[in-house]
Amino acid sequence: MELTNHIRQRVFQRLCRAQVLPRSHHSGCAQHATGPAVANSKRIQPTLLVSRLYQPSNLRDVGQDIRLQGEVTCKSQRLMQQAGLIHPSSPGCYYYLPAIVRSMEKLVRLIDQEMQGIGGQKLDMPSLCSADLWKTSERWDLMGKELFRLKDRHGADYCLGPTHEEAVTTLVAHQTTLSYRQLPLLLYQITRKFRDEPKPKLGLLRGREFYMKDMYSYDVSEEAAYETYDSVRQAYNRLFARLGLRCVQVQADTGNIGGKLSHEFQLPADIGEDRLLVCGSCSFSANVETMSSDSTDCPQCKTGTLVESKGIEVGHTFYLGKKYSHIFNAAFSNAQNKPSVAEMGCFGLGVTRILAAAIEVLSTEEGIRWPGLLAPYQMTIGKRLKDANRLGYPYVIVVGQGALEETPRFEVICQQTGETMLLSKDGLLDLLGRVETV
Numbered sequence: 185m186e187l188t189n190h191i192r193q194r195v196f197q198r199l200c201r202a203q204v205l206p207r208s209h210h211s212g213c214a215q216h217a218t219g220p221a222v223a224n225s226k227r228i229q230p231t232l233l234v235s236r237l238y239q240p241s242n243l244r245d246v247g248q249d250i251r252l253q254g255e256v257t258c259k260s261q262r263l264m265q266q267a268g269l270i271h272p273s274s275p276g277c278y279y280y281l282p283a284i285v286r287s288m289e290k291l292v293r294l295i296d297q298e299m300q301g302i303g304g305q306k307l308d309m310p311s312l313c314s315a316d317l318w319k320t321s322e323r324w325d326l327m328g329k330e331l332f333r334l335k336d337r338h339g340a341d342y343c344l345g346p347t348h349e350e351a352v353t354t355l356v357a358h359q360t361t362l363s364y365r366q367l368p369l370l371l372y373q374i375t376r377k378f379r380d381e382p383k384p385k386l387g388l389l390r391g392r393e394f395y396m397k398d399m400y401s402y403d404v405s406e407e408a409a410y411e412t413y414d415s416v417r418q419a420y421n422r423l424f425a426r427l428g429l430r431c432v433q434v435q436a437d438t439g440n441i442g443g444k445l446s447h448e449f450q451l452p453a454d455i456g457e458d459r460l461l462v463c464g465s466c467s468f469s470a471n472v473e474t475m476s477s478d479s480t481d482c483p484q485c486k487t488g489t490l491v492e493s494k495g496i497e498v499g500h501t502f503y504l505g506k507k508y509s510h511i512f513n514a515a516f517s518n519a520q521n522k523p524s525v526a527e528m529g530c531f532g533l534g535v536t537r538i539l540a541a542a543i544e545v546l547s548t549e550e551g552i553r554w555p556g557l558l559a560p561y562q563m564t565i566g567k568r569l570k571d572a573n574r575l576g577y578p579y580v581i582v583v584g585q586g587a588l589e590e591t592p593r594f595e596v597i598c599q600q601t602g603e604t605m606l607l608s609k610d611g612l613l614d615l616l617g618r619v620e621t622v
Contacts, residue, residue, distance in 0.1 A: 397532065
C-alpha cells in the first residue's frame, strides 16, 4: 500500500508540473505550504486533492422558492448545478463556483489570443451607462423593458449596459487627434452584461446577468470595414475549431443594434431557441427571421433544399456603417488631413453561453463532457469513477494493483471516447506531455 501511495504521489507531482492538475497558486484550489513545517505545528502535505476544491454538490435547495431557482429546463443547467459548477441566486442570476470560473478563465484566454491576433486591444468600460448616451442614439426607448434602468440620488437616469456601442463610440469621439494611420482600431472587453429577461430559463443559456465579449471596430472606409468584418468572422471560426465545436454561420437580422449586415454563430441543438434554414447543397444558411417566404428552395444555389433545424446563438457580428459614429461624431483625419466619420462594426461572443452550450451538446445525460481546452482540470487520479464521470475530467488515471507489478501499469480512462488504456510509466508520462492546456 505504501508503494501504491508513493506512485500516486509521483503521478500527482508530474500532473502538477504538466499543469493538468491544480497547483497551489491556481484559483479554485486549496493553498498548501511547501516550506519547512513551523515548530509545534502539524506538517501540511503539498499534495493537492480534488476533495479540497470548493465544488459543492449538496448545497441547500434554494429552489424550493420557485422565484429563486426557476424550473430546470435543460441538460446543461441540471448537470452544472448537480456538479457544483453553478448555483442559483435569483431569477436569471447564478453563483459561478471555482471550477466553472477556472473554465471561464481558460475560455477568456483563448478569446484574448484570437482577438489580439487580429489586432484587438482590450479595455474595460463602465457597466453603469448614462441614459443621455442611449437617448442620443434613440435606443433608450427602443430597448423597452429589456434594459435595466435606475436613477442615482440626484435623479439622473442610468442603465446597466447590455452592450456598449454608445459608450465606446463616445470614447473614440473624444480622441480628436485620431489619424487614418491608426485604423483599423479594434477595441474589446470581456465583462458582465445585463438584460431584463421576462422569463429567464435554460440556466446560463438565457439569464439576466452574463459574461460577454464585445468588440467594436473603426475603419477608414466601407471596403476596409468589410475586411475587418471578415477577419473577425475568421477568428471566431478558429476559436470554435480549437474548442472542437461545430458552429454554423447564418445570415441574421440586425435587430435593435442596427446596421447593414449581420451573421450569427449557431451551435446546433434541439433545445435551441433559434430556427435555422440550412441548404444541403451549398454553404447557404440563415435564421428563419431573415427569410421572406416559406419556400424551401435555396436562394443561393437555386437547386438545393432548405432544411430547418434549431440552434443556440453563441456569437454575433454586425457591420454598422456610420450608424453610431455619425451620431457621436467619431471622426479621424484622412489622407488629405480632412475629418472623416469612421465606419463601424461590432462583434459579440457569449462567454458563459459558450460554456453552457458546449456542455449541452457534448455531455451525456449522466456526466459533463467538456471541450478539452476548457475542462477545469485535464486529469484526475481517482477511485470514485462515478464522480469523475459526472464532473467530466477528460482523463481519469486509476492507480491500482497494476502499479505494483515489476513493470507498473496504469489504467487511463478517456472520458470523451470511453476508451480505456493500460499504460506503462513512460507511456503515462508521454500522455501527460501531449495534453494541450491553455
